[in-house]
Amino acid sequence: MSARDPDRLDHGLVLGGGFAGLVTARVLADHFEKVTLLDRDELPDAPDHRKGTPQGPHTHILPASGFSILLELFPDLEDDLDEARAPAFDWTRDFIVYADGFAPRPESGLRSRLCTRKLLEWAIRRRVRAISNVELVPEHRVRSLITDDAGARVVGVATSSAEERQGRVSASFVIDATGRTSRTPRWLAALGFPEPAVDVVDIQAGSATQTFTPPTDDGGEWAALMTRPTPENPRQAALTRIEHGIWRVSVDGISPLHPPKSAEGFMDFLRALPYAGLYEHVGRANALSKVVSYRNNANRWFHYEAMPRFPDRYAVVGDAFFHANPMYAQGMALACQAGVTVRDELVRGLSESSSPLDGLGRRIHESLARAYRRLWLWNICAELTWLPSSSLHRERPFDLVRPYLQSLRRRTREEPELQILALKITHGVLPLEAAFAPEVVDRIAQVEPDLVGPQIRELAEAAALDRLTAELSQGPGRFESP
Ligand SMILES: Cc1cc2nc3c(=O)[nH]c(=O)nc-3n(C[C@H](O)[C@H](O)[C@H](O)COP(=O)(O)OP(=O)(O)OC[C@H]3O[C@@H](n4cnc5c(N)ncnc54)[C@H](O)[C@@H]3O)c2cc1C
Structure with missing residues (x-):
């Protein structure tokens, strides 16, 4: 290939240095x-x-799927986590979860580490910085996209530095990983492209977090204590042990509750939880930080996969494409999985085409959306618990699968295998098809036979689930916040 060949993989440009950006x-x-x-x-x-x-600053628990991708890409990552004494844990054995009673604690094999987001991100960042052909450029805000003369393909971005110096960076492929405040919709509109349809489901959950020094007798053999919300008491909280022996406590309140902003309000919130044990533990600890709160917790899906026109040589990944209510602890794993998707689609393009970058953005979006359709269905079926009057209850595909999935979720409190299965689906270790496998359907049929018809059994097949979920990409903005 000549130096001017636009298909040459000479310069890849990543916008944003969070999890999706670093992995990409x-x-x-x-x-x-x-x-x-x-x-x-x-x-x-x-x-x-x-x-x-x-x-x-809020609790960030890394799903096992994200952890294993990170270890594959950064084999010595645990050195920094060991040094900081970030606890290793099994997602079910080492968590005490209270949801109308205590969940079983089987060993799931779903392993990860508990630590602050800033520690994990730094451990990844310093490894990316050490790669000889990668340059991290801080304090450069991306302002707009630059296209070729035909306006068909992205060839770079315009930036401004911390001192307001304007600049341009050219590249043969550009990836937006700027997170949930991504400006891609606006950048596209400025170039005459349509904006993506956006689905929003917002149960108006808010989070608040505080860190503590644990008491000398710090409570025993667990990595985390969690209490789930109920319709009567929509308060969730998690106490996790993080690096250097610190405790971090995050609470989530679902509308009409608001997350507390003061230390006093924080303790009042804990006192009112469905499970009193968490309050008792925190009551014996000493506060190390102020309370911080966060309100932007809606589920949002920007339908880049369904855009009628989109510039070539450009892709959107991570929270910028799809972000879920953080109460499900999925985002870091989704960011890691997006990086793997970029890799797999690029490798496929290299093996199948002499112009591997042509259409790469579209292929990445389609591949990500296939997983997002399933996850959206799974997550939103759970979110509807908090939106009893939403019209989505009566709409396809929610009307068909929600009662069944709700039953499966209820069974997780008594059946350890189903508990592990549900966690694997939530974290993308298993696809949603697994919830409809014959042995799972039979177990639900034993207790609630009315919920299991032939249409449910069919969904064990990927093609049937593809057909059912296809209409989730047929916006525009079908799921505006109820
Ligand atoms: C309260 C809360 C709790 C959460 N808890 C969990 C959890 O327990 N487990 C879990 O897996 N996930 C959790 N998440 C989700 C997780 O934070 C995100 O999903 C994850 O960070 C997404 O990574 P990202 O790289 O897409 O975006 P981010 O990590 O947000 O990174 C975006 C980056 O882009 C940069 N940027 C933005 N705009 C520009 C621009 N114009 N120019 C240049 N740079 C720009 C930003 O500075 C930032 O560095 C939680 C989220 C919230 C809100």
Whole structure:
């Protein structure tokens, strides 16, 4: 290929240095001569909080699927986690979960580490920074996209630095990983492209977090204590042990509750939880930080996969494409899985085409959307518990699968295998088809036979689930916040 060949993988550009951006930069580095990652923030050499990720101080529990991807891409990652004494844990054995009673604690094999987001992100960032063909460029805000003369393909971005110096960065492929405040819809509109349809389901949940020094007798053999909300008491809380022996407590309140903002309000919230044990533990600890709160917890899906026109050589990944209510603890794993999707689609393009970058953005979006359709169905069926008057209860595909999935979720409290299955689906270890496998359907049929008809049994087949979920990509904005 000549130096001017537009198909040459000479420069990959990643916008945003959060989880999706870092993992994507890592995978692009195996194929592009050079990779640049731009972030509006400083990208510190220490595990410090960044203002570009305001969700950072809140509990971030890494799903096992994300952890295994990170270990594959960064095999020595645990060195930093060991050094900081970030606890290793099994997602079911080491969690005490209260949901109308205590959930069983089987060993699931779903392993991860408990730590702050800032520690994990820094451990990844310093490994990405050490890759010889990757350059991290902090304090550069992306302002707009630049296209070729025909306006068909993205060839770079316009930036401004912390000192308001304007600049341009050219690239042969650009990936937006700027998170839930991504400006891609506006950047596209400025270029004459349509904006993506957006689905929003918002139960108006808010989070508040505080850290504590544990008491000398710190409560026993668990990594985390969690209490789930009920319709009568829509309060959730999680106490997790994180690095350096610290306790972090996050609470989530669902509308009409608001997350507390003061230390006093925080303790009042804990006192009112469905499970009193969590309050008792925290009551014996000493506060280490102020209470911080966060309100932008809606589920949002920007339908980039369904756009009639979209510029080539450009893709959107991570929270910028799809973000779920953080009460499900999925986002970091989805960001890691998006990086793997970018890698897999690029490798496929390289093996099948002499122009591997042509159509790559579209292929990435379609592949991500296939997983997002299933996850949206699974998550929103759970969210509807909090939206009893939503019209979605009566709409396809929710009307068909929700009663069945709700029953499955209820059974998780008594059947450890179903508990592990549900967790694997939530975290993307298993696809949603697994919820409709014959042995699972038979178990639900034993207790609630009315919920199991032939249409439910069919969904064990990927093709049947593809057909059912296809209409979830047929916006525009069908699921405006009820
Ligand atoms: C309260 C809360 C709790 C959560 N808890 C969990 C959890 O327990 N487990 C879990 O897996 N996930 C959790 N998440 C989700 C997780 O935070 C996100 O899903 C994850 O960070 C997404 O990664 P990302 O790279 O797409 O975006 P981010 O990590 O948000 O990164 C976006 C990056 O883009 C940069 N940026 C933005 N705009 C520009 C621009 N114009 N130019 C340059 N740079 C820009 C930002 O500075 C930032 O560095 C939680 C989220 C919230 C809100």
